[in-house]
Amino acid sequence: MKNIKAKSFGDFINESESINDKAELLASKIKDAINEVDDSLSYEDLAKAIAIVLNDSYGSHNTVPFLDVLTDNVDGGDINEAEQKVVYNTNFTGMVQGAVGSIHSQVMAIAKSMADEKEARNPHRYKVADKTSGVEEVDITRALNLIFHSDWKNMIKGHHVHQWAKSCIDRATKHDERSNKKNQRAIRTQSGQQLDNYKVDLGTQGHSRDLGH
Secondary structure, three states, rough: OOOOOOHHHHHOOOOOOOHHHHHHHHHHHHHHHHHHHHOOOOHHHHHHHHHHHHHOOOHHHHHHHHEEEEEEEOOOHHHHOOOOOOOOOOOHHHHHHHHHHHHHHHEEEEHHHHHHHHHHHHHHHOOOOOEEEEEEEEHHHHHHHHOOOOHHHHHOOOOOHHHHHHHHHHHHHHHHHHHHHHHHHHHHHHHHOOOOOOOOOOHHHOOOOOOOO
């Protein structure tokens, strides 16, 4: 295909006003050039020749648009979807079912722990709450917020799993710290300090209103 020069290609482009006519005329000349070079020219050599013309005369910035047009005009479907005829078994149904089941059980376990803590600290208030399996809807929401906070999708898409995990752990740690502070107050009260007026700083949740009684 080295006999096809960029100049003759450019001359041809200016010969016709119709894009289809130009394409058909160029195709005819390419066929003639193939017969001149080798009437049994392989498709590998043809592809390499076209790549040379594309690189030399059009530039790399036109590579993707060229391939798009080529894909749209090649018989036999999308050239990017030339599937191999192989057996590859999938079980996305089972995988998704397992993932959902695991997520649900873990979230409910966290929610149940949150509900149990609330009821232990204020049994009169929460024993009549609207609960399913001992869990209020708000407990499930709080559990979900520990894991699926505002930026979790972007973190997963960006493969920032460690960053996502760290953010989740930081949130959970704050809950543990608040719980531990309440436990310390309870220990002081149980040790005989019935008039414990020490306010426990609960961070973003504010100060506890329970004075230890």
